[in-house]
Amino acid sequence: MTQSCLGKIRSYYARFSDKEKKIANYILENPEQIIHCTINEVAEDLDVADATVFRFCKRIGFKGYQAMKIALASEIMTPIQQIHEEITERDSEKTVADKIFRSNIRSLENTLQVLDANSINKAVSILLNAERIEFYGTGGSSMIAMDAYHKFIRTGIKTFAFVDSHFQLMAASQLTSKDAAVVISHSGTNKDTIRILETANENGAKTIGITSFPKSPVSQKADVALITSAEETEYRSEALASRISQLSLIDALYVNIMIKNKEHANRSLEKVRNAISETRM
Template identity: 60%
Template sequence: MPHSTFRKIQSTYPRLSKTDQLIADYITANDQQVVHMTISEVATQLAVADATIFRFCKRIGYNGFQDLKIALAKEKKPIQSIHDEISEQDDEFTIAQKVFQSNIQTLQNTLTLLTQDTMTVAINALNDSKRIYFFGLGGSAIIAMDGYHKFMRTNKPAFAFIDSHFQLMSASQLTKDDIAVIISHSGKNKDTLQILMTAKEAGAKTIAITSFPRSPIATKADITLLTSSEETEYRSEALASRIAQLSIIDALYVNLMVKNKEQSDTVLQNIRKAISKTRQ
């Protein structure tokens, strides 16, 4: 699937109707065939009207079906670059270059998935909360702890726990004044989903940070922030998405600090004063 077209579909997918999601799924799975099809042929395959296909193309940012086909054709065979795959024949510095470029590409791709509206809603939800909780299991637990480490510098009490049982227990104690930030690359970990649903049942607002818009966690959270990453033989998607997850948390943190500059400055000064006593 061409990368820019995929990102357009991925970024709008949660807001699409069931019919539009059906069209999105078909184009994602058959992008190279769609290039050679007419709008009526696609409509017949999906048992929808031509106008429905046309409106879908407009919703994801194209002028129409023909415009979408041109984009698909242009992106049919992306140029292979040094960043695409790591080879056993690569020397150490070349591998380092590829890892760095992969991280850069992940950040650039993720930035295209972020929208003004979603970020504004997420920041306002954080700002309206009294307490912020970060949840994640496995590798995502490290990201959750990083969120806790940053947000304890804000004027909002922040919490995170490594142990999954502690996370579930704390989720059950949340209130409507709290917000839960749920981190999961796949968005389908059963234990993480249970934590999310427990937080929602307790009345808390929820933000999901994930790479898959159709995943259970993405669709059930109140607010979803999407990351984008690509898998190679030696570098899993989850490993690359970590960089994007950290950057999204950084963006949330800085926004909240700006919104509450005076209060946050006081907290930050107190933390710096305490830490300074540990240094010679």
Template identity: 60%
Template structure:
């Protein structure tokens, strides 16, 4: 499996220095521009040294800037090809089904590359140490929350979740320093979730965020941030594949929780 440039940047974002975050933001916001730029032009745009941009490419796993550009070009051109194919109304049911599956498979593959083992371990430790775990998510994320709730309870974790935002706020205010709150959000910037996160942070409870955006408010204001990738198609918006990736990530976490309990 080839290295995913955007995924590598998102997964390592929390580790970057200020200069590296400057480069990361530039690539995440303007990937179509970057693939047509030389290393000198990118460095000039950011008022950085060429060597700094080169070291950034190495830091995220590439041999150099050119190798990173090739990977980036492949990533941003593939969705364009898929959308063009999807607009063909003569596609048969099998072809359409294959495209949806391919899109979701790609989201899972990219998510695997984005996962940081140290962060996963930190998340597992927080869950095992927590007196109780509360899960938060609104809108489409509530589906993932309820799936996660069942799985956590099945692993022996004292977990709960509420779909009503008022109940979420009330329950969040009663958390303590011994508790853990897990926020699941595709964008990481849902207004209701942000209000609850503010309440939770005031209680001193530990927090985990599962989002698709390392620069989101949730990602930047939790103790451990985990990321999933997503693919947008003509038929379904990005959260659709994001939900699948989030569910698989939670499956992996629950499996590791069971494994940790058996080895204790």
């Protein structure tokens, strides 16, 4: 699949340095012009070194400037137009709904672009071999952790999640090298979340971080980092928009575990179904 150059730039944008944002803005504003320019011409226009432009191309996942140009040319020549619209006070209710859905679709597409296959493989392996899985998240991320618990309890693997951050820290202190901790934080900088992750690491547990920032403490301290992406608008923070990607990522991990641990998972799922059906009688 051809890499989406513009999608990658938008998804990484909040994490760029000032120089990188300068290059990003130039590409986003002049995509047609870029495909006819040399790296020297772009660097001269922006008053930066050729090496700075080259490093930017590497930063967004391309081997170099030429590889980025090929991807960009392929992208802008397709009939599919990127929809990038801000919500305004003049919008009708239906228009607002349309833009929210399109924003969610973009978040999923951008996350798919930055999702690393090797990281997914490692995360699935950690979860599959864990005796116990605990999901952690504070604030809005605690709801993502509880959703993960609601799914993974069906796998047959011992699974736990707590909303209160103090309970989370106490639970993390009891983890062992046979356990796995999944830490969810959009920013990756929440102090409570970082302490929980550090405690899990200190106890030898395998750790997975789900965050939107590759260079954040959660991403750097976790054994495996899974990166999600979202765009911020005036009425909707990047953190809120990222949740749809986080939920989808949790879904992907859950289904992988169910497939790879099919017999055990099916027995567990049947127990859950029977228990629920009995409450409805």
